Amino acid sequence: MSTTTLPTTATTEEDAKTGGGRKKLVLLLVVVLLAAGSAWWFLLRPSGEAEPEPGEVLVMDPVQVNLADGHYLSIGIALQLVEGAAHADGSKALDTTIELFSGREPDELVKVKTRHALKEQLVEELDHRYHGEVLDVYFTQFVTQ
Structure with missing residues (x-):
């Protein structure tokens, strides 16, 4: 009978760590982009209407x-x-x-x-x-x- 060996738990832990690190990086990137977009919207975007003179x-x-x-x-x-x-x-x-x-x-x-x-x-x-x-x-x- 032939047996297949399952990957060791060390390999799955490493995969989980790198996958988790990527998820954290993507989540952090999304938060930074949202913060930058909000700052632009409220502070820097042109209002469209000039103040009347x-x-x-x-x-x-x-x-x-x-x-x-x-x-x-x-x-x-x-x-x-x-x-x-x-x-x-x-x-x-x-x-x-x-x-x-x-x-x-x-x-x-x-x-x-x-x-x-x-x-x-x-x-x-x-x-x-x-x-x-x-x-x-x-x-x-x-x-x-």
Whole structure:
């Protein structure tokens, strides 16, 4: 009867070690490639849209807004438009400003955080109403009584 000899366990262990080493190397290579791709995606890839350049500043006359308890706010604003924007009509900006500030408590408006939050909300709304032609809003006058 003929017998075939099976490879010794030392040979299979060596095969397992080299095969395992290759698997680890491939796994490491995949992780490095994923990390590099993620870094490129979030840090280096072109965004596709260039930041709009600031253009004309449209300064509007101050308006008086009725606040709570018979108080009022005299507020003046200026719109920072994007470069090449058509001459904007300030009526939408004044309407939005009046809507946003009307009926508020005077004590609320003297707080810096509240004023900044309201300004951010105004910029957001004007960006929407002017279809991206307004970059920022500046308060040129802000007096409560």
